[in-house]
Amino acid sequence: xxEDLWSPHAPVEAGPAxxxxxxxxxxxxxxxxxxxxxxxxxxxxxxxALPEHLPCEVLFVDDSTDDTPAAIEKAAADHPxxxxxxxxxxxxxxxxxxxxxxIRRADTDWIVVMDADLQHPPHLVPELVGEGMRTGAxxxxxxxxxxxxxxxxxxxxxxxxxxRGATWLTKGLxxxxxxxxxxxxSGFFAMRRSVVxxxxxxxxxxxxxxxxAVRCRPGKVAEVPFVFQDRYSGESxxxxxxxxxxxxxxASLRSATPLARMIGFGLIGLSGFVPNLAALWLLTQxxxxxxxxxxxxxxxxxxxxxxxxxxxxxxxxxxHRHWADRIGRFALLANADLLLRIPLIxxxxxxxxxxxxxxxxxxxxxxxxLRFAATEALVYLPRKAPKPERTTxx
Numbered sequence: 001x002x003e004d005l006w007s008p009h010a011p012v013e014a015g016p017a018x019x020x021x022x023x024x025x026x027x028x029x030x031x032x033x034x035x036x037x038x039x040x041x042x043x044x045x046x047x048x049a050l051p052e053h054l055p056c057e058v059l060f061v062d063d064s065t066d067d068t069p070a071a072i073e074k075a076a077a078d079h080p081x082x083x084x085x086x087x088x089x090x091x092x093x094x095x096x097x098x099x100x101x102x103i104r105r106a107d108t109d110w111i112v113v114m115d116a117d118l119q120h121p122p123h124l125v126p127e128l129v130g131e132g133m134r135t136g137a138x139x140x141x142x143x144x145x146x147x148x149x150x151x152x153x154x155x156x157x158x159x160x161x162x163x164r165g166a167t168w169l170t171k172g173l174x175x176x177x178x179x180x181x182x183x184x185x186s187g188f189f190a191m192r193r194s195v196v197x198x199x200x201x202x203x204x205x206x207x208x209x210x211x212x213a214v215r216c217r218p219g220k221v222a223e224v225p226f227v228f229q230d231r232y233s234g235e236s237x238x239x240x241x242x243x244x245x246x247x248x249x250x251a252s253l254r255s256a257t258p259l260a261r262m263i264g265f266g267l268i269g270l271s272g273f274v275p276n277l278a279a280l281w282l283l284t285q286x287x288x289x290x291x292x293x294x295x296x297x298x299x300x301x302x303x304x305x306x307x308x309x310x311x312x313x314x315x316x317x318x319x320h321r322h323w324a325d326r327i328g329r330f331a332l333l334a335n336a337d338l339l340l341r342i343p344l345i346x347x348x349x350x351x352x353x354x355x356x357x358x359x360x361x362x363x364x365x366x367x368x369x370l371r372f373a374a375t376e377a378l379v380y381l382p383r384k385a386p387k388p389e390r391t392t393x394x
Contacts, residue, residue, distance in 0.1 A: 024109035025055040026129055027193075029102035031095045032060050035116040036068045037233030040075040045122040047079045054126070057082040059105065060116070061098040063091035094245070095187075096203025096211055103198045112190045113208065118232035120188040124224060128190035131222050138218035140190045141209065143183035148225030166246065170210055173254050177214045180221040184210050188226065191218065202316055207246055214253050251312035258376075261313050265372045268308045276301035302334040303327075309375075317380040329379045337367045 028046070032039070043058070050056050060072050062085055069085050076083040086101060093100065099113055110129050114120040124142055132140045144151040151163065163185060170184045178184050189209055195218045203211045212218075254260055280297035284290055306327055310318060318326070341363045348359035 024129070024133070026057070026110045026112055026125075026190075027102070027106035027108040028056060028058045028112045028114065028125065029099055029106065030058065030060050030114060030116050031098035031102070032062045032064055032068050032072075032116045033091075033095070034064045034066045034068060035233075036064070036066050036071040038116050038118055039068065039072050041232055042116055042118055042122065043072075043075045043079055043083070045118070046125065047081075049123040049125055050081060051126060052080075054129075055108070057084060057108065059102050060085045061102045062087045063094075063098060093203045096201075096208040099208045100198055100201045100203055103193075103196055103201075106193055108193060110190055111193050111196065114188045119229045121226060121229055124188070124226055125190075127224055128188075131224050132190055132192065135220065135222045137220045137222035138192050138195045139181075139213070139220075140222045140224060141181055141183060141186050142188035142226040143181075143186060143223045144226065144228050145182040146223055146225050149183075150227040152227055152229075170250065173250060174210075174214055177217060178210075180223075181209075181213060182223060184213065195219070202252070203249075207249060210253070211249070215256075248311060248315060252315050261376075262369075262372050264313050265309065265375070266368060268305050268312070269368070271308070272301035272305040275304040298335070298338070299331070302331050305334070306330050314380045320380065326379050330375065333371055333374050333378065337371050340370075341367050 030042070039060070046058065058081060060069075060083070062069055062072075064087075069087050072083065072085050086105070088098065088101065091097065102113075103111060110132065112125055112128060114122070114125070120142065128140045128142060131137065143149050145167070167183065167185050171178050171181075174184075185207060186209055187207075191212065196212065196216055200215045201211055202215075251264070254264075276297050279300035280290075280293055283293035283296060288296075309330075310326070321329075344363040344366060345356070345359050348354045348362055349356060352359075354362070
C-alpha cells in the first residue's frame, strides 16, 4: 500500500457553540475506484451542505487505476474543509477494505461513509450526524425502505429485485444484529467512532454496513430516509462477481461462531453425497468393481466438501497453510472417518448391546463431531509461532 495523504488546508477547528447546531467532529470516508468524473461535483455539493462550524475531514480511500487522485487534488483547493487521499496499490477487501482503512485513520467523534458517485445525496450528511446526536444512536442509516425513502436510482427491475432479495436474505440470516435496520444493503450511514473496532472487521466486497452491524453490534440504531439518486458519471461497479463475493461474505459472517461453523460443516457434508453418488454411478457403469469404485467415489465427495468449506467456512484462515497441505490433511481426516466408524459401531453393538441402526447413527454423530474438531485444529488453525531461542550468558 502506498499512502498519499495531503491537504491544502489545516483541519477545521471547532468554533463557538451555536444553539441547536451540530457538535463534535466528523470524518467523511469516501471509497473511490475510477471516480474522476464525480469527485469535483461531490466536493462542491459537500461544500454547500456541511455547516461551517462543524469540524470535518473528507478522507478519500482510493483504489483507482485512473486519474481520480489528481482530480481530487485539483478540486480540493476550492474548499475550506480538510481533504485527504489515501491511495492503495493493493485493494485488499474491495470497497469494504477501503472503508476499514479509513476507519483506522479516523480520530473524530463520528464517521460517515458514503459513495463517490452521488447516488448518496451529500446534503444528508449533516442530517445523519444530527439524528445520531438528537437520539443518542450509535449508528444512523440512510434507508431507502422507510417512509420518505426511495430506490429510484436503481436502474431496471432486475437490480431492484436483486437489491430487495439481498435485503430479505440478510435480515433473515441476522435478525438480531439487523434489528432496527430496514436497509442493511445501504452504503450511506453515520457511526460513532467509539463503537467501531477496526481489527474486528473482515470485509469482503462492498456491503460494509452489514459487516459493521454484525461484528460491532452498535447499541441504538436510528434511520433517516433518502432517495437513491442516479449515478452522476461513470459506470456501476455492481457485477456478478461482486454478487458472488456478497454470498461468500454472508457465509463468512453467518459461520463466525463454532456452533454455526459446525452446522455449516454438517450441511456441506450432506451435500457431498451428491457428487459421491454421481461418481459411484459413473464408475460402476464404466465397469469398475463396486469396492474400488466406492473408494474413488468417496474422494469426489471429499473434494466437493473441501472446496465448499474453503469458500464458505474457513475463507479467512486459508493463508495459514499451503493449499496442498490443507487438502492433504482434509482428505486424510475424511477417509479416516470411515476407518473409525466401523470399529465404533462394533463397540456400540458388542459392548453396549445397541441395535445396529442406532449404533450406526451414534457412530455417525460421534465421528462427525470429531472430524469437525480435527478439521479446525489440524487444517485451519494457525501454526504455533516458534519459541524464541534462549541465549546463555557466558
